[in-house]
Amino acid sequence: MLTTSELVSRIRGANGDTQEGLARRLGVSYPTINSWERGRSEPHPARRRELEDLAESLGIRAELSVLVIDDDPVTSEIVRAATRHVDASVTVGAALDGWEGLVACGAQQPNLLFLDVMMPGIDGLEVARRLPAIEGLEKMRVVFVTASQSADVLNRAASLGHAVLNKPLEFDQLARVMTETLDAQD
Incomplete structure (x- = not known):
């Protein structure tokens, strides 16, 4: 399983999203995405599942x-x-x-x-x-x-x-x- 930091980074890379763009897509704040990508915090399990679903739709796997x-x-x-x-x-x-x-x-x-x-x-x-x-x-x-x-x-x-x-x-x-x-x- 990918870490949240790796997951966010790979989603952004696959999508071409900035942190702000990914934040809008997920309905969270820019500082939240920044914190997840830098490994300073972890998302709520429901948000983690959203990230995993988005990664799966983009063909990103561990x-x-x-x-x-x-x-x-x-x-x-x-x-x-x-x-x-x-x-x-x-x-x-x-x-x-x-x-x-x-x-x-x-x-x-x-x-x-x-x-x-x-x-x-x-x-x-x-x-x-x-x-x-x-x-x-x-x-x-x-x-x-x-x-x-x-x-x-x-x-x-x-x-x-x-x-x-x-x-x-x-x-x-x-x-x-x-x-x-x-x-x-x-």
Whole structure:
């Protein structure tokens, strides 16, 4: 879900409205719109619903950018399929190895990274250790995916990421992680 500030800003951008114009459209004062857009106050729930309805009519939805780094291309297809269970606009990028994934992280700046632990070349654990060197990824959530049952591997992955999911991956599990990531953006 978009914050009120993001919602107002995106509505104004999509509509070409000034704060005054949006205030007239919604029947509120200019200072009210200004306060909402600057994050100084929140609208009454009925007004929030009005903003959400207007955003929906303009085609504005919450957005989530996901990157999958896994040497098995099936994983990214499963993640793409799971996006149908998420109430948001989700884009999914994919990289088939750790090096390509690091480059994609820098270019795409995803909100959520599904990262395979075991890959040839640079593995997921090493990718995770290198992520802090990439500017702009401070808020990105890292979720490891693995078929490994090794306690050592699972513990190391848990210490480097936000969660660890076991393969085979399930749609509900993936959708829950995506929804939690959207909720954390608020």
